[in-house]
Each structure stands twice: as structure tokens, then as C-alpha cells.
Amino acid sequence: MENHFRRCVPARACQRVRALNAFLKDIYHDQEIIKAGKIPEQQVLGNKLYRPEMRGFNVPGDVYVHVAGIDIVKTDQDKFYVLEDNLRTPSGVSYMLENRKMMMRLFPELFARMPVAPVDHYTDVLLDDLRAVAPAGAPNPTVVVLTPGSYNSAYFEHAFLAQQMGVELVEGQDLLVTNDAVYMRTTRGPKRVDVIYRRVDDDFLDPQAFRADSIVGVPGLFAAYRAGKVTLANAIGTGVADDKSTYIYVPEMIRFYLGEEPIIANVPTYRLDRADDLKYVLDHLSELVVKEVQGSGGYGMLVGPASTTGQIADFRDRILHNPANYIAQPTLALSTCPTYCDAGIAPRHVDLRPYVLSGKTVTLVPGGLTRVALREGSLVVNSSQGGGTKDTWILEAGD
Amino acid sequence: MLSRSANNLYWMSRHIERAENTARLLDVTYRMSLLPYRVQESDQTWAEPWALPLVINGLASAYYERYPGPISSDNVLRFMVLEPANSSSLYSCIQAARENARTERGAITAEMYEDINTSWLEMRNQDYGRLHGSGVSAFFDWVKLRSHQFRGITFGTMLRDEAYSFIRLGTFVERADNTARLLDVKYHTLLPSAADVGGAVDYYQWSALLRSLSAFDAYRKVYRDLITPTKVTELLVLRQDVPRSLHACMNDIYDILKSLCDDSSIEAERLAGELHAQLHYGRTEQIIELGLHEYLMAFLEKLSKLTAEINHDFLVPVYSQKQVSA
Numbered sequence: 036m037e038n039h040f041r042r043c044v045p046a047r048a049c050q051r052v053r054a055l056n057a058f059l060k061d062i063y064h065d066q067e068i069i070k071a072g073k074i075p076e077q078q079v080l081g082n083k084l085y086r087p088e089m090r091g092f093n094v095p096g097d098v099y100v101h102v103a104g105i106d107i108v109k110t111d112q113d114k115f116y117v118l119e120d121n122l123r124t125p126s127g128v129s130y131m132l133e134n135r136k137m138m139m140r141l142f143p144e145l146f147a148r149m150p151v152a153p154v155d156h157y158t159d160v161l162l163d164d165l166r167a168v169a170p171a172g173a174p175n176p177t178v179v180v181l182t183p184g185s186y187n188s189a190y191f192e193h194a195f196l197a198q199q200m201g202v203e204l205v206e207g208q209d210l211l212v213t214n215d216a217v218y219m220r221t222t223r224g225p226k227r228v229d230v231i232y233r234r235v236d237d238d239f240l241d242p243q244a245f246r247a248d249s250i251v252g253v254p255g256l257f258a259a260y261r262a263g264k265v266t267l268a269n270a271i272g273t274g275v276a277d278d279k280s281t282y283i284y285v286p287e288m289i290r291f292y293l294g295e296e297p298i299i300a301n302v303p304t305y306r307l308d309r310a311d312d313l314k315y316v317l318d319h320l321s322e323l324v325v326k327e328v329q330g331s332g333g334y335g336m337l338v339g340p341a342s343t344t345g346q347i348a349d350f351r352d353r354i355l356h357n358p359a360n361y362i363a364q365p366t367l368a369l370s371t372c373p374t375y376c377d378a379g380i381a382p383r384h385v386d387l388r389p390y391v392l393s394g395k396t397v398t399l400v401p402g403g404l405t406r407v408a409l410r411e412g413s414l415v416v417n418s419s420q421g422g423g424t425k426d427t428w429i430l431e432a433g434d
Numbered sequence: 435m436l437s438r439s440a441n442n443l444y445w446m447s448r449h450i451e452r453a454e455n456t457a458r459l460l461d462v463t464y465r466m467s468l469l470p471y472r473v474q475e476s477d478q479t480w481a482e483p484w485a486l487p488l489v490i491n492g493l494a495s496a497y498y499e500r501y502p503g504p505i506s507s508d509n510v511l512r513f514m515v516l517e518p519a520n521s522s523s524l525y526s527c528i529q530a531a532r533e534n535a536r537t538e539r540g541a542i543t544a545e546m547y548e549d550i551n552t553s554w555l556e557m558r559n560q561d562y563g564r565l566h567g568s569g570v571s572a573f574f575d576w577v578k579l580r581s582h583q584f585r586g587i588t589f590g591t592m593l594r595d596e597a598y599s600f601i602r603l604g605t606f607v608e609r610a611d612n613t614a615r616l617l618d619v620k621y622h623t624l625l626p627s628a629a630d631v632g633g634a635v636d637y638y639q640w641s642a643l644l645r646s647l648s649a650f651d652a653y654r655k656v657y658r659d660l661i662t663p664t665k666v667t668e669l670l671v672l673r674q675d676v677p678r679s680l681h682a683c684m685n686d687i688y689d690i691l692k693s694l695c696d697d698s699s700i701e702a703e704r705l706a707g708e709l710h711a712q713l714h715y716g717r718t719e720q721i722i723e724l725g726l727h728e729y730l731m732a733f734l735e736k737l738s739k740l741t742a743e744i745n746h747d748f749l750v751p752v753y754s755q756k757q758v759s760a
Contacts, residue, residue, distance in 0.1 A: 223696065
């Protein structure tokens with residue numbers, strides 16, 4: 036990875052996460068940014084992912100986004116864009132760690148020649164940050180990882196992180212709440228839990244507070260959280276900030292909360308609830324990428340240049356049915372990386388997801404998950420769409 | 435450790451042990467069925483050899499639902515070996531054990547997981563034609579071998595931690611239960627007439643039973659005598675040097691619970707101690723006087739009370755208000 040990248044990415048990603056965190060604190064408290072007219076009230080309060088239940092609640096250390104994954108693409112020698120922010124339960128970090136382990140086993144001589152910054156301490160930093168946000172009065176806090184269970188597609192990662200941190204991997208059924216305190220059921224009786232690194236979505240966390248049909252949640256967990264007896268990481272209600280329609284306001288957030296100029300550009304984005312944007316997009320569908328605002332995993336999107344006229348016509352109908360549900364962006368010429376595939380070594384498009392951890396401080400482990408679109412010419416890197424991953428090196432010395 | 439993990443590991447080994455013992459039971463049934471003896475009276479069809487595995491496991495009605503009509507060896511084998519809908523079939527036991535192991539992959543060694551996964555992949559590819567083609571006894575030997583091997587790998591590779599204790603506990607609880615049920619088989623088998631007591635058929639049945647518990651040679655070594663019901667009872671209930679006897683199983687269960695129990699789980703240890711003492715200080719004459727069947731039924735009832743207590747204290751705990759008022 037070039038020096039330029041190394042110099043810029045950490046600062047960029049951290050700046051963004053600091054601003055997003057400040058935004059979340061604000062919208063669940065005084066809503067200064069709305070009062071200042073920087074973002075429409077409807078955009079925040081009318082968002083399905085906004086959680087009114089979180090209003091006025093002070094999360095420990097003011098940290099909402101303990102783990103963030105910022106998707107970055109490179110389109111030119113020095114041109115980087117943030118493609119999107121992942122602030123709910125971003126996954127993939129286990130691939131970053133396992134890829135490195137595999138590369139060091141297969142190519143030890145490369146590591147001897149190059150000053151590759153290590154990433155193995157990621158789980159140490161994560162554990163440290165999680166302990167730092169424990170509720171007051173827990174001098175030696177117990178941290179657990181909460182998983183939906185072994186049938187979840189990311190179960191491997193949940194088990195891996197729990198094992199690396201040396202903490203228990205629990206399911207909803209392992210936890211119980213009494214007098215707003217959370218316990219796990221162990222063979223030595225109930226054990227108090229202070230911090231939950233949860234990999235379960237907001238909706239399914241607590242059948243008493245959110246979706247009543249959730250069988251992977253913990254009844255009473257939200258009440259315990261509101262009572263300040265347990266910390267959830269990430270906090271509840273962060274989805275409103277990584278929504279693809281909120282994305283366009285992030286540069287404004289950086290100016291508003293940090294008083295800084297954004298050091299990384301957003302991809303120019305069209306909002307289809309605006310008449311002029313909608314008209315432009317409909318006229319140029321074959322050139323643009325259109326995404327659902329709350330979509331993820333590469334589903335519900337149209338890549339214009341790679342689509343047939345039939346697909347485009349079909350998508351046009353879906354947009355017209357509910358324009359506010361979509362945003363559009365120019366098709367970026369994503370950078371490529373030499374990739375081993377059936378035909379030998381060939382260029383494939385990539386993006387990079389570094390992980391930003393927030394506890395007492397905001398840190399970025401020098402590496403990340405490089406996602407590869409394995410199909411020739413494809414721009415969709417999501418693993419759920421057949422994407423692959425690569426080890427990513429940040430070189431330490433010698434500018 | 436988490437109760438759920440302990441529960442998964444406990445059931446992993448129980449399922450493996452159950453598969454082994456079901457294979458043993460089916461094997462002894464198969465051997466008994468080779469005898470030239472048939473039930474005469476129509477109201478005693480339940481005493482047909484092939485009805486035994488169903489009666490003993492309480493599966494008769496489930497079987498008749500699946501296979502209406504007279505009991506046949508083919509259908510019983512299909513039902514007890516390959517039927518996915520029967521949770522006690524060899525297929526279901528191995529599947530469940532592997533599923534438990536998969537969930538607790540981090541708590542067991544890689545060798546253990548690979549072994550149990552291999553067992554499952556081979557079991558999954560089994561069909562009735564192949565089973566019959568290569569001989570059912572050969573298949574039962576394979577099941578026993580897979581169980582021996584998994585136990586050996588566990589013993590040889592695993593850290594002696596709490597997880598290990600729950601795995602061992604599952605093995606011996608299941609084995610005690612199964613040995614008692616296998617012993618009871620003889621109670622359910624009828625002899626053609628009273629004159630046959632002590633005859634060739636009787637001898638063959640007792641020796642098949644001993645063989646199914648790998649205790650035939652032990653019997654010869656210990657008694658150097660004819661096979662008699664009293665001595666078989668002593669060997670398989672009271673002798674602690676026979677590894678599948680009730681006494682041997684309770685030795686292990688009691689030791690493991692002594693190491694696991696604390697103040698809040700003292701009842702499990704007490705129940706195990708009581709059952710252990712009954713075997714440790716028991717006498718064969720008392721058992722014969724009471725009747726072996728009655729004795730075994732009483733044992734199974736106490737064992738089931740103990741397993742309920744193990745569930746309550748460790749595996750699926752229910753907490754008192756006092757325990758969760760920090």
C-alpha cells in the first residue's frame with residue numbers, strides 16, 4: 036500500500052467516526068444539528084432506524100459506535116472516496132486477521148523483507164475499548180460476545196473474536212435479566228455481565244422492547260441498558276447514521292461538530308426524493324449505480340453499465356414506485372488489484388474496509404479488509420455476492 | 435463455563451454412547467433372533483426378539499405408526515439404524531452428537547471434531563442395501579469402533595478442564611442407563627417352556643447378553659464356571675472392575691460430581707453418593723430377592739432423578755432469587 040494512502044486513511048476514517056459519533060449523541064439529545072438547519076428534521080426523526088427509545092439516554096463514555104467499518108475506494112492515483120459507513124454490526128474483521136496469518140505462513144520471506152505493520156493486536160484493542168466503556172462500578176468488567184447462534188453466516192467470526200479476546204460467546208438464551216442486571220447462566224451459577232459486544236441487530240435484541248417475535252434476544256435487556264447496568268456495543272440506534280440517505284450529510288457533520296474540513300470526499304450522491312435529481316437519474320440510469328437507502332450486502336442495487344435494458348426498465352419502475360427509498364451515484368472506476376483466478380493472474384476491482392475502534396480513544400488498526408469482486412469487470416465486492424478478500428499491508432517506515 | 439456449552443458437550447458424549455449401546459442392543463437382538471425359537475401365542479408378539487429394541491427404548495408405538503403390520507427384522511433395523519425421524523436411531527444419535535460438537539468446536543480439540551465429523555459423513559452415506567450387503571454385525575462393529583475411537587481421542591487430547599468433566603459425565607450417565615436397560619432385556623425374553631430354564635436357549639441368551647456388554651471373557655475369568663443369572667447380575671451390577679457395570683459407571687459419575695459440585699449444587703452430589711453407596715455396599719442376594727427387573731427399574735428411576743438434578747444445577751439452571759441479587 037502506497038505511503039500516501041498510509042498517511043491519509045487513518046486520519047480520514049477516524050475523523051469520520053468522531054463526527055458520526057457526535058451526530059448520534061446530538062440527535063438523541065438536543066438535536067442542535069437539526070436546529071441549525073444542517074440536516075432536515077424528517078431525515079433524522081422520520082428515519083425507520085431512528086430509535087426514539089434512545090432519546091435522552093447517556094451512553095457510557097458518549098461512545099455509540101465502538102466498532103465502525105468505513106468502506107473506501109480508490110479511483111485514481113491519489114483520489115479516495117468513502118463509499119459508505121457501517122456503524123451497526125460491521126463484520127469481516129476475522130478475515131483481516133486470518134488472511135494475515137495465512138500470508139505469513141505462505142510467504143514468510145516477504146514479511147522478512149518488508150516492514151508490514153502488524154494487525155494481530157486488533158482483538159486486544161477491542162477488548163480494551165469494551166472494558167473502558169463498562170458501566171461505572173464494575174472495576175473488573177466481564178465482557179461477552181452475543182451471537183444470534185451457530186446458523187448465522189458470521190458465526191465463525193463471532194466465535195473467533197470471543198476466543199481471541201478470551202471471553203464467553205453467548206446466545207440470547209444464555210443471558211437473563213433480573214432487577215435490570217444482566218447475568219449469564221454458567222455451571223457455577225449466575226455470573227454478572229457488564230459489557231455486551233453484540234452481533235445481533237437492534238430489532239432482535241430484546242423481544243420486550245423491539246420485535247416481539249425475536250427468539251435470539253434477551254427479554255429485559257433494553258431496560259437494563261437504559262438503567263445503565265450494562266453496556267451494549269455498538270449502541271442501539273446507530274443505523275440512522277449509516278443509512279445511505281444520511282451519508283450525504285456526513286461532510287456537513289464534520290464541519291458542524293469538529294470544526295474541520297472533511298479530509299476525504301463523499302461520492303457525489305443524487306437523492307431521488309428531489310425532483311431534479313430524480314429526473315437526472317432516470318435519464319442516466321445506464322451510467323449510474325442506484326442503491327436502496329437501507330440496503331446492505333450488495334442486494335437491492337443496480338449497476339447501470341453492467342445491466343441489460345430489461346433490468347434497467349425494471350429498476351426504473353421500482354424507483355418510481357418509491358423514489359425516496361433510493362440514492363444514485365456515478366459508477367466509479369474502482370481501482371484493481373492483481374488477483375489469482377481461473378485464467379491466471381488478472382485485474383479485479385477492490386475496495387477497502389478499515390476498522391475504527393472507539394473506547395477511551397479512537398484508533399485504527401493499520402490494515403483492513405480488502406474486498407475483491409472476483410467476477411471479471413464486476414464492481415460488487417460483497418461476500419454475499421461472491422466477493423473474495425485479500426490481506427492488506429500497511430508499510431511502517433520510509434516515506 | 436456457560437451452561438449451554440456444558441449441556442452441548444454432555445449431550446455430545448451421551449449421543450455417542452447411546453449410539454454405541456444401541457448398536458450393542460441391536461447386535462444382541464440379532465444374535466438372539468438366529469435361535470430356532472419362536473413365540474407360539476399370538477398375544478405375546480411383544481416378546482419376539484425384534485420387538486425388544488422397541489420395547490426397551492419405549493419406541494413401540496412410534497414404530498407401529500411408521501411400519502404398520504407385523505414386526506419384521508428389516509423394518510426394525512431400518513427404524514433403529516437409519517430413520518431420521520426416530521431420535522434414538524443410530525443416524526439421529528450420530529447427527530446430534532456431531533451437531534453438538536460443531537456448536538462447541540472451540541471447546542473441544544480439532545482431532546475430536548474431525549473424528550466425529552467423519553463418523554457423521556460416513557453415517558450419512560449409509561443405506562439399507564449396503565448395510566445388509568456387508569452384514570449388520572459388521573456395521574454394528576463399525577459404530578462401536580467409532581465410539582471407542584472418539585472416546586480415545588477425547589481422553590488422549592483434551593485439556594482436563596470443566597468441559598472434559600461434562601463430556602465424561604455424559605458418557606457414564608448414558609452408559610449406566612443403557613447397561614441397566616440391556617440387562618433388563620433378559621426379563622422380557624420368554625423361554626419356550628419352564629423346562630428350558632438352564633437349557634441351551636437360556637444359555638445362549640445369557641451369553642449373548644454378556645457379549646453385548648463386552649463382558650463374556652470377564653465372566654469366564656472371574657468365575658470360571660457355568661453362566662448363571664445370579665453371577666451375571668453380580669458381574670454387571672455390583673462388580674466395579676467391569677467397565678460397563680452399574681457400579682463402575684456410578685464410581686465415575688460420583689467422582690466427577692464431587693469435583694463439579696459446590697454449595698449450590700450439593701443435591702446432585704448427594705443423589706449420586708446415595709446411588710453409588712447402594713451399589714458399593716449392595717449384595718447379590720438382595721437383588722435376586724427383590725427381583726432383577728424391579729431392582730433395575732428402581733435404579734433407572736433414581737438415575738433419572740439424578741440427571742434431572744444435573745440439568746437443574748448445571749445444564750439448564752433455574753436460579754433462586756438469592757443467587758441473582760447482587
